[in-house]
Amino acid sequence: MSVNACICDRLDHPPSPYYRLAMTAAGKHQVSRAQTRGSRQGRAGIRDVAAAAGVSITTVSDALNGKGRLPDATRRHVREVADRLGYRPSAAARTLRTGKSGLIGLTVTTYGDEPFTFTEFAYFAEMARAATSAALARGYALVILPATSRHDVWSNVALDGTVVIDPSDHDPVVTELVRQGLPVVSDGRPAGTLPVTAWVDNDHEAAVLDLLDHLADAGARRIGLLTGTTTDTYTRLSTTAYLNWCERVGQDPVYEAYPAHDPCAGAVAADRLLARPDRPDAVYGLFDPNGTDLLAAARRYGLRVPDDLLLVCCSESTVYANTEPPITTLSLKPRRIGTAVVQLLIDAIEGVDTDGPVEQVIPTELIVRTSSQRRSPRTTVSPPRSPAKE
Amino acid sequence: MSVNACICDRLDHPPSPYYRLAMTAAGKHQVSRAQTRGSRQGRAGIRDVAAAAGVSITTVSDALNGKGRLPDATRRHVREVADRLGYRPSAAARTLRTGKSGLIGLTVTTYGDEPFTFTEFAYFAEMARAATSAALARGYALVILPATSRHDVWSNVALDGTVVIDPSDHDPVVTELVRQGLPVVSDGRPAGTLPVTAWVDNDHEAAVLDLLDHLADAGARRIGLLTGTTTDTYTRLSTTAYLNWCERVGQDPVYEAYPAHDPCAGAVAADRLLARPDRPDAVYGLFDPNGTDLLAAARRYGLRVPDDLLLVCCSESTVYANTEPPITTLSLKPRRIGTAVVQLLIDAIEGVDTDGPVEQVIPTELIVRTSSQRRSPRTTVSPPRSPAKE
DNA sequence: CGATCATGCAGAAACGTGTCTGTCAACGCG
DNA sequence: CGCGTTGACAGACACGTTTCTGCATGATCG
Incomplete structure (x- = not known):
């Protein structure tokens, strides 16, 4: 406790190299907390908005997300205060709480050491462009993830689902993803018994x-x-x-x-x-x-x-x-394929009942x-x- | 132990309001844990690993992340148990706690309604490929984020930094990102007084x-x-x-x-x-x-x-x-540019002291x-x- | 032989949000 | 006037991890 106070006091003065050393060694954690909390430069949190607006955290959350039952006056007031403070909800916290990250992977199987194949440049670029468009039109963003990338990268990003371009037979990445319960839609009809959620392909x-x-x-x-x-x-x-x-x-x-x-x-x-x-x-x-x-x-x-x-x-x-x-x-027709793949994936993510087939053939x-x-x-x-x- | 078993049994039946009341009122932490965790379909968490290995959560975290001071025997044991349970740490939780997401944005300024420009396909594809390679070689993944995308997409993804391709003068997206304290490295020398962290360009x-x-x-x-x-x-x-x-x-x-x-x-x-x-x-x-x-x-x-x-x-x-x-x-030389941009960005993210200049000119x-x-x-x-x- | 120290590990506090539950007031109705 | 009902909001918990602090246990040294 006294340590905190001590360090906070020191923060009010321009920090000398010695203090910086002391900080990082000792109470780095507390310091950053005091920083973000004390209405300092760190991003404003939902608590700050609630305090500034004179309402509770619940009210702020409901007002900004359009939930709950609040009078329009309160809703507008909260929104205004949030804008004034430059409040941006923490994506990590939201993801942790809701279980949805708004991110979908774009996985490319590779044959060399490069992330994607050289000869498919034009196809891939067009397809990725269409997929990106389709994804962000529905509020999602695309993460490029080569299938052969380091494992820690895969586990370090919270994905709601994945698009796999031309998966190979019994692709270990795909099976692992499916095992985790993630929807997987493949561009290219899956070979063998690859358990994808849906696929899109040409004939x-x-x-x-x-x-x-x-x-x-x-x-x-x-x-x-x-x-x-x-x-x-x-x-x-x-x-x-x-x-x-x-x-x-x-x-x-x-x-x-x-x-x-x-x-x-x-x-x-x-x-x-x-x-x-x-x-x-x-x-x-x-x-x-x-x-x-x-x-x-x-x-x-x-x-x-x-x-x-x-x-x-x-x-x-x-x-x-x-x-x-x-x-x-x-x-x-990579544009149509990219669009279709993303639509199918997001439908699966959001639990839209796909009464239609989960296989879609795009004409060439x-x-x-x-x-x-x-x-x-x-x-x-x-x-x-x-x-x-x- | 008996409590856990009891509640797990009850969970097999549709829970009545009474039970839920009793649960939340009585056993606060442990009970809910048992609820979500009862070796059901949900992914295994760090607590499950700790329980299965007979150690504490701290030990698991330290063992898997190579921190703390643990004997190799414990470390190996924990790792093995984690593998057996198929444990994957939650990226969202980790991001929330550490403040690092391992994601960097790849922003493309657009002129039409498409995410990126048609005429720059080959350049963009090569550059993106090199950037992707460089990023994941250092444990990061790339998120494609057109500058004109919906605002909610931008705020829904936790970025450690951003690459901006050819930003326009006074790009509002860039200034907003910089205001949030995110490192921004641009491909293309920034026009005007755009406050980027670093830039790479040809002459x-x-x-x-x-x-x-x-x-x-x-x-x-x-x-x-x-x-x-x-x-x-x-x-x-x-x-x-x-x-x-x-x-x-x-x-x-x-x-x-x-x-x-x-x-x-x-x-x-x-x-x-x-x-x-x-x-x-x-x-x-x-x-x-x-x-x-x-x-x-x-x-x-x-x-x-x-x-x-x-x-x-x-x-x-x-x-x-x-x-x-x-x-x-x-x-x-888009490959060299893509690589350089990502290196500069990650250096800035990880606080590597860039003794060299933050401007880099790639020869054509x-x-x-x-x-x-x-x-x-x-x-x-x-x-x-x-x-x-x- | 007691004090000190390194070691191995457990407890618990955050990170910032969403949301369930509960309270308080007002109100309609018998 | 009492009571159920509804609206508006507050409190508190939980998501799953990292990490700081702290407690034991033995080893070492004065």
Whole structure:
């Protein structure tokens, strides 16, 4: 007690280095308390508001949160006093009391040592943007949490739920989260028996089949695939869809796989694909940079696009609208996916009865450009400002 | 013990008001504890671990946090029991008690209604990735918080500090954060008297001057600029640097400005720039998509790159390595910026004495490719700083 | 051999909020 | 006039952790 008084007294004078040492060593705790309490610089608490407004803590809480039954006069008065004091409720205390933090995790499974995959930049960025928008429109904020991050980070943040992008089979992080009772919504249909609350995905098989049909319609006789060596769901489903299509139409599969997280390997693999003796006359690249890589490789081999080689790649980038020639792309609609994932997650968090299915399939969009149209009727110079070709 | 068992039994039945009265009246602390804790679905707390290990709460806390003075045997025992119970400390409680949440905000100033700007995707994605890596390497997680988000979101998350990307003059969010005593580190030199804790930035003027010299060295006589209509620091500094350079070398400025957040407007502006009567023979585009836009526009007007038109744009995208021709780009090194910003912020949070300056300038990198080399006898990389400065 | 000290651990006070419970006054009604 | 009812508010507890203080128990030293 006397110690407190002593230190408080000292605080009234400019603290010398000696005092600071003494403080941190001895009564650091009490001091900060006296600081925050004594209407000093520390943030004002609900008690200060109650005292300043001449009401009880309950009344302040009810007035600010719109609960209880209070006359409007009291409510307004409290609000005004709170504003005047610059009162901000402590998020930590509120979270502790209510059990809701207003935070949802955005988890990205990684393949290298980086938090998220390089080749999925455009997709991830668009998806994250949409997810962020959707989340904060409903009063939530997003926390970026790579699946391979240190464990203490995971346990140090209070999450109401998590979005998992493309979880791997039996993802330990996901199972741990579910075990804790947290809602988990995945972007990408969960493999195996991963117990997610809900998931959103494209129909990758249908998209690939559709795309291959489109190429075949354009005159392709042997369609090649540029795919990845990773085992994520997207790569796996797309590749098997390709193989199935090949079997159906009786074409020998022609594909090259490369580690998708390595940006240089893509160019090499594209080159390899076009250097094969059974060179394809059309190629679909699963990853974003494949378009320019394939275009460059085609140029090296003197192949004209689309005359000698039809080209399609999966990308969200707008650069393919202005390449020479413009390249047909498959869009996975990351904006719609990000929005849907967050909506589903928040519905689960807030206990909204999801009478609908907890699985949601977002349609893909094939943006047809010159690179996949063998004989376009006009080869004239296209008008300057036409965002959509044909 | 018998009391606990009794109440646990009763909890299996719907509790009557009488029991609840009796409980709250009689056994205050212990009873409610037994109520919430009776090894039911709720997560195990530190008390459960203490009870199961036969030690006190203090011992558990000290053992798990590596504090206090405990024999290794006790420490190991407690750890093991905690693991067995699946104990995870409550982040909210810890934050409330310690005042540190381990969360840092990643704030993006926006120009439209979207959380972050479209044209800065690649830059933002790289920067965010590096920032995320750096943060979690030091035990922190990142929260995405657009500056224009609802106020309740801001006050609902306990932040230890914030990174602000390119804050506008007198940003109300930043001043509010600083007023709360939170460390704020900005990516981009703060305009006006914005009281940030530290900032990291490129030397945009030097980068632009260097780049223009490079173009002039390659033979450019009239260099045009594709810039934005927004007033952010990057656009402003780059544009004035261009104007200053023009004045210095006695060239009439030739530039077109467009709303950078509109992806279509860029193509139109590029076209407009090349359609001018005083058509430039070299162009620098400030934004990422300008490269492909300018290339497409040049093609429409029958201009060969680099023979008739030299091209440089500011971009982090790798597609420009494989365009026809490859385009010289200016990289702002977002990875280094993201890392530096987070390091500075965490240093400030943890009170590390920053003996060094709180301002950090990251050098840019001009990646010279074919598009800016008029007549290159060979593909030697020209040194960044050309000796012929004047 | 008693005083001192280091050691190992338990008790309890906060952190700041939400909310359950209870009190006091006013009021309508028989 | 008494009594149940309702409105407006205050008191107090609990969320789960960290940490300061304090009490034992043995060991060490004067």
